[in-house]
Amino acid sequence: MQTPSEHATRFLAYPAHWEADVVLRDGGTTRIRPITPDDAQRLVSFYEHVSDESKYYRFFAPYPRLSDRDVHRFTHHDYNDRVGLAATIGGEFIATVRYDRIDPRGRPAATATDEAEVAFLVQDAHQGRGVASALLEHIAAVARERGIRRFAAEVLPANTKMIKVFTDAGYTQKRSFEDGVVRLELDLEPTDRSLAVQRAREQRAEARSVQRLLAPGSVAVVGTGRAPDGLGRTVLRNLLAGGFTGRVHAVNRAFPDGLTRLDPEGVPAARSLRAIDGPVDLAVVAVPAAEVPSVVADCGEHGVQGLVVLSAGFAESGPEGRDRQRELVRRARSYGMRIIGPNSFGLVNTAAGVRLNASLAPELPAPGRVGLFSQSGAIGIALLSELHRRAAGAGLASVSTFVSAGNRADLSGNDFLQFWYDDPDTDVALMYLESIGNPRKFTRLARRTARRKPVVVVKGARHGAAAPAGHTVPTTRIPDATVSDLLRQAGVIRVDTVTELTDTGLLLAAQPLPAGPRVAILGNSQSLALLTYDACLTDGLRPHPPLDLTTDARPEHFRAALATALADDACDAVVVTAIPRVGSESAEELAAALRSAVAAGPAAKPVCVVHLEIPGLAEALAAPPEDEAAPPGSVRIPAYPAAERAARALAQAARYAQWRRRAEESPGRVPEYDDIDEAGAAADIEVLLDAHGATAATGGTGPRAVTLSAADTQRLLARYGIAVLPALPAPDPDAAVAAAHRLGFPVALKPTAPHLRHRADLGGVRLDLGGEAELLRAYAELTELLGKPSETRLVVQAMAPRGVDTVVRAAIDPAAGAVLSFGLAGAPSLLLGDTAHCLVPATDRDAAELIRSVRTAPLLFGWRGAAPVDTRALEELLLRLSRLVDDHPEVVGADLEPVIVAQHGVHVLGASLRLAPPPPRTDLGPRSLPSY
DSSP, rough: OOOOOHHHHSSOOGGGGGGGEEEHHHHHHHHEEEEGGGGGHHHHHHHHHSSHHHHHHHHSOOOSSSSHHHHHHOOOOOSSSSEEEEEEEEEEEEEEEEEEEETTSSSOOOOSSSSEEEEEEEOOOGGTTSSSHHHHHHHHHHHHHTTTOOEEEEETTTOOOHHHHHHHOOEEEEEEEEETTTEEEEEEEHHHHHHHHHHHHHHHHHHHHHHHHHHHSSEEEEEESTTTSSHHHHHHHHHHHHTTSSEEEEEETSOOTTEEEEEETTEEEEEEGGGGGSOOOEEOSSSSSHHHHHHHHHHHHHHHEEEOOOOSSSSGGOHHHHHHHHHHHHHHHHHHHHEEOSSEEEEEOOHHHHHEEEEEEESSSOOOOOEESSOOOOHHHHHHHHHHHHHTTTTSSOOEEEEEOOOOSSSSSSHHHHHHHTTTOOSEEEEEESOSSHHHHHHHHHHHHTSSSOEEEEEEEOOOOOOOTTOOOOOOOHHHHHHHHHHHHHEEEESSSSHHHHHHHHHHSSOOOOOSSSEEEEEHHHHHHHHHHHHHHHOEEOOOOOEEEOOOOOHHHHHHHHHHHHHTTTEEEEEEEOOOOTTOOHHHHHHHHHHHHHHTOOOOEEEEEEEOOOOTTTHHHHHHOOOOTTTGGTTTOOOOOSHHHHHHHHHHHHHHHHHHHHHHHOOOOOOOOOOOOOOHHHHHHHHHHHHHHHBBSSTOOOOOOOOOOOOHHHHHHHHTTTTOOOOOOOSSHHHHHHHHHHHHEEEEEEOHHHHHHTTTGOOOEEEEESSSSHHHHHHHHHHHHOOHHHHEEEEEEOOOOOOOEEEEEEEETTTTTTOOOOOOHHHHTSOOOOOOEEEESOHHHHHHHHHHTTGGGGGGTTTTGGGOOHHHHHHHHHHHHHHHHHHHHEEEEEEEEEEESSSOOOOOOOEEEOOSOOOOOOSSOOOOOOOO
């Protein structure tokens, strides 16, 4: 055996960054990590629990036990040519994977070839959970990092499960049959299909992990105190009052010996989970923070699937609490459990077959179609109560599921988006967020979900205030304008207040989406109708002139007018306004008339009501239909106490409907360009990074970037078909004249110093210089104004055609990844912040929406009679720059300024690029949970 010193000299350092927690197909978790020499006994124990058949499939021969030599070989790796990974639960192996680099003749070798042989072994009890698929993703990522581009695997034909693991991975592959063995060769370069397979598996696994928590067969409340107002006792009462359909247990180590039933609740009582006979699926933990680790260990040993931790005293309490929270996550995941919280207010599922109220909400809401996620427990409970109240207990906007994420140490909004994506009981997702831990993944998941059902978000801490301590793993703050644009790109409906969140959710849960922005307004108050008309215009809708039914209108008049509006092809939505009538009929009669007209309508159009002081009308409009087979949206009508609130909710629905139609008609694609030289650009970047000695910065500050020279920038951009208008140095007047003759008059004279070239107030740029005399005069003026040429670095540049000056940028955001930005040059972007953003890689649809989303976009399309500019060419420029940044993550910054968009073509007058060693691309890596 090698001594520790020999091992240290021959082996690479332990690659801790290969460690990862992964959600498996059934919703449980496993930890994947490199195998070390200290794992010898774990490997032996693991092998003893593998069936003879599985051993035969792995070694092609009876192999009852591992020899000492085998154990040494399978636990000693150099982490380069030989790598082994293990999947563990509770610290013990449940599966292993190993690759050995091979030489061209197929023999194991230490030479740096780019092909390796790979083999798996999964414990029989854990087969079918997707362990091998997860290990393949991670060993493939390790191999690519070590310069391996292909895997080869030999599998017995009868080993269909393992063959399926390889063939279903989505990699480009070859398959052959020789000497009774199936030989598979996999190209490890990620493909669209492999990425799609990976993300589909991620969605199913993470959705399942949430579903297991939402629909447990049994719940244990750990920390059920004797005091009636304690957290544990409150949740226990709420569980029972809500009618939970599963088994409930009360657990408290302080219970006296012999206590088997807790009164007056009448539920089984135990001092620990070990004393419970039978499985426990979900544990609600309400013990002091210091006692949580021992509870987690008990839960893990008992096979609990998930935890809702109500206890405070974790990351929100300071550095010591953050360490405690980190250990909580580590320990829970080691047992395959997922966590909601800590510092959570709980979990709710209103499904008839579950009726779970494992929360501090005093009552279980009526079943509804809204999924609700909140990072704040207090706001979450308030939202839950508001939705329940406004639905009048009828389910109009009540919830299907609710979660208070608390400190969001493990389960986050991303996990619930995965669950809601294909949850048949949820039609609308409402989210209160104070931070976004993984913006790139959130945007991807939200975009996919929004194509199927609305996602409405209100975000706290928008204007620089810090998010509450402990709500997430620390992340880099993203500017609020960038967040808005990323959400817009994803089709997320962003609202400003909690009231707007419920208003919008109320409408979307009850009514169909509008086909357009045209709104009919009718009612018995001309003044209220005019207020509604103005509110619709303010929010971008196109209201028709209001129809005044007069104050004498009866319910039948409302019904007839509403039926006429719904039958009008020029109408996409209807707002009914109503005020009390002297001697009026009951609210129930008016509601019945309106619901009758909607139910009989020839087309599905959204209808909402604005009313003033008509008690009981909202409740009557939200009441369940007499015919339960009728579609809920056709007979339940949301009501609002103010015209502005109804118009804003309707406008949000109209914009979302437009986005969704566009997404369905043209989801967008990343175009290919024949003239792009990706290989040449990669070679240039490698040379430039070596020349500048660029290395990753230490201390967690990210890679240190180097700014390229003008010549290097232009050469690299040219590889992607982006031409920069040439500019020649003018260190003296004679050089300026020579440069002008070389470029051809007319020319521009300008400084290159960043603090001068965009200062129009300094007169630092001279344009349309048609001859030598003008050029020399301009040179003298700029020299006198700005200083010596050696200090200002004047250049002469050919004149571009007249057009609109714009700015195009791309940068790596530490949290969101590569972001593409666009705005008009000068005051619009610098002073007004009128800049739009989207994630890279941008699709053709993204590029088109990007240039149309700035407020000054009309200047590009012929504002006030001006000639429209070439927006198609501008979109292509955006897409080419997006491709450059996406293909080469070493490009951490790009500035094209100004970009003149003329009637025909675009002209880049200035450009700069920044390079650095590539930051990690977590969105392209193997599936893993966020590290803590």
